[in-house]
Amino acid sequence: MTKTSSFGTTKREGHNSAAFYERNIQNFFRQPASAAELAVEIPAHTGWADQIYHQSSTSMTPLPDNGIALAFTSPPYNVGKDYDDDMGLEAYLDLIRNVAKEVYRVLRPGGRYVINIANLGRKPYIPLHAFFYSLHLELGFLPMGEIIWQKGEGASSNCAWGSWLSAKAPRLRDIHEYLLVFAKQDYSRPDKGQSSIERDDFMEATLSIWKIPPESAQKIGHPAPFPVALARRVIKLYSYINDVVLDPFAGSGTTCVAAKQLARHYVGFDISAEYCALANERLGMQIQQELIISRTFEQELENFEADLI
Numbered sequence: 001m002t003k004t005s006s007f008g009t010t011k012r013e014g015h016n017s018a019a020f021y022e023r024n025i026q027n028f029f030r031q032p033a034s035a036a037e038l039a040v041e042i043p044a045h046t047g048w049a050d051q052i053y054h055q056s057s058t059s060m061t062p063l064p065d066n067g068i069a070l071a072f073t074s075p076p077y078n079v080g081k082d083y084d085d086d087m088g089l090e091a092y093l094d095l096i097r098n099v100a101k102e103v104y105r106v107l108r109p110g111g112r113y114v115i116n117i118a119n120l121g122r123k124p125y126i127p128l129h130a131f132f133y134s135l136h137l138e139l140g141f142l143p144m145g146e147i148i149w150q151k152g153e154g155a156s157s158n159c160a161w162g163s164w165l166s167a168k169a170p171r172l173r174d175i176h177e178y179l180l181v182f183a184k185q186d187y188s189r190p191d192k193g194q195s196s197i198e199r200d201d202f203m204e205a206t207l208s209i210w211k212i213p214p215e216s217a218q219k220i221g222h223p224a225p226f227p228v229a230l231a232r233r234v235i236k237l238y239s240y241i242n243d244v245v246l247d248p249f250a251g252s253g254t255t256c257v258a259a260k261q262l263a264r265h266y267v268g269f270d271i272s273a274e275y276c277a278l279a280n281e282r283l284g285m286q287i288q289q290e291l292i293i294s295r296t297f298e299q300e301l302e303n304f305e306a307d308l309i
């Protein structure tokens, strides 16, 4: 058995981290709920899942409490896309907070909320992800980790470097966004389920930098879609087969498409009728056309059944 030492340790098998988790810094964070608090009734998915709702996610009235295993979303960044209002920071964070309260309500114990967010601008640099941390911790979410989504290599064609070869005003050129990972009430799922992630995917997905190319807005017909491959990786890592996956800012429905491909149920919300129609169209389409990894819903089920044998 190894333990956390002043010099770290290279062996992780049988590692005892108890001393680390007894340190005073831990007191700042909400502790996982008791077994009694975790033992709530989970509603069946029938009647409300596998639908896109044309409705604001600040009030997800069709959804019962405790029915969602994973929420994955990319909120509006408030940067001037055609669906963005010109909100001040406080009004923007109020929207994110109101949606987060609803996500907390509908998540089941041990459910996860994964939020894709980028920081904005340079003068000032607006660290949205830092504001998102405070807000979600205040609401009681448990922080589970953070993924850097690397969207490009050297951004060679991007010349927004500020002062060329000069220290006068060099600017960083972001080639990444964040995925913030939170949990409701427990870091571990109290229930048992069937996962559908294979060894190599698991090894890659549990590293904190994910290199996945961005999606083309033009190809999808939405100003800011994320790639199906990103949603697939989140869903495979953080949910079981047959779970219900929610996207409260569904846009073109990417999260829902990935959930359907992976034999999960889905629910999406968007305030735009046009994007709800687009999401429904993508969900009804031959999903294979959109696959970066060519694995269909049926294949996923076959793999799942083969694993059981």
Ligand SMILES: C[S@@+](CC[C@H](N)C(=O)[O-])C[C@H]1O[C@@H](n2cnc3c(N)ncnc32)[C@H](O)[C@@H]1O
Pocket (backbone or CB within 6 Å): 055, 056, 057, 058, 073, 074, 075, 076, 077, 083, 222, 224, 225, 226, 227, 248, 249, 250, 251, 252, 253, 254, 255, 269, 270, 271, 272, 275
């Ligand atoms: C960044 S986009 C999501 C894109 C999505 N991940 C995809 O792959 O297409 C944010 C979406 O949030 C929607 N939206 C903005 N405010 C909303 C609200 N209060 N409730 C639900 N959707 C909202 C916008 O219409 C927009 O489609």
